[in-house]
Amino acid sequence: MLQTVGETETDIENATDDGIYCKACGEMVTRSRWRLSMDGHEHVVFNPAGVVFRILCFREAPGIAERGLPSAEFSWFKGYQWSIALCRGCGAHMGWRYMGESEPPIFFGLIKGTLTSSPGGAPGGAPGGKPKSDGRGGS
Numbered sequence: 001m002l003q004t005v006g007e008t009e010t011d012i013e014n015a016t017d018d019g020i021y022c023k024a025c026g027e028m029v030t031r032s033r034w035r036l037s038m039d040g041h042e043h044v045v046f047n048p049a050g051v052v053f054r055i056l057c058f059r060e061a062p063g064i065a066e067r068g069l070p071s072a073e074f075s076w077f078k079g080y081q082w083s084i085a086l087c088r089g090c091g092a093h094m095g096w097r098y099m100g101e102s103e104p105p106i107f108f109g110l111i112k113g114t115l116t117s118s119p120g121g122a123p124g125g126a127p128g129g130k131p132k133s134d135g136r137g138g139s
């Protein structure tokens, strides 16, 4: 009559669907477990043109394709060079990839507005489940 009440917490945590997806195409871009604090997880920044971005920092982003040569110009993170980060699925501009000498050597700053936690990218937010009605089925 032994019951093993387990230390399964870590397993549960790993099993959680914590994917973060491209809002435009539903490609999984990163996971919330890879969130990173670069003096804060979320940053509000602006580019030389005065456009404001709300970006989130992640240590990994497998759904990102990098484009262009790294630049140190107008970098929001001191000591880091940036290159453009695009969605692998649809090519949308998702943010920037940062490379530097300090820890961490690489991270991603992704624009909050391009991300969603639901794979379907449901507009207006139907909670859970993909809104995949293909018109057929007349009751």
Ligand SMILES: [Zn+2]
Residues within 6 Å of the ligand: 022, 023, 024, 025, 026, 027, 087, 088, 089, 090, 091, 092
């Ligand atoms: Zn995409």
